[in-house]
Amino acid sequence: MQAIGDFFTWLFNDQTGVICLILGGIVICLIIALLMERTTKKRYFNHEKSEGDWDLFDDEGDE
Numbered sequence: 498m499q500a501i502g503d504f505f506t507w508l509f510n511d512q513t514g515v516i517c518l519i520l521g522g523i524v525i526c527l528i529i530a531l532l533m534e535r536t537t538k539k540r541y542f543n544h545e546k547s548e549g550d551w552d553l554f555d556d557e558g559d560e
Contacts, residue, residue, distance in 0.1 A: 508514040 508518055
């Protein structure tokens with residue numbers, strides 16, 4: 498139990514631990530966002546683009 502207490506003390510009280518906590522949160526959020534994006538693309542694979550649709554990455558170039 499002492500090891501767990503030492504870990505949480507390092508995680509929340511040490512500058513390196515706080516940076517690891519923040520970076521870990523960013524990585525977890527990115528993984529969740531990528532998984533949700535893949536799920537959405539699988540669900541709406543036959544969605545035809547209309548004039549009002551926009552694309553964040555602009556897969557098709559404007560001509």
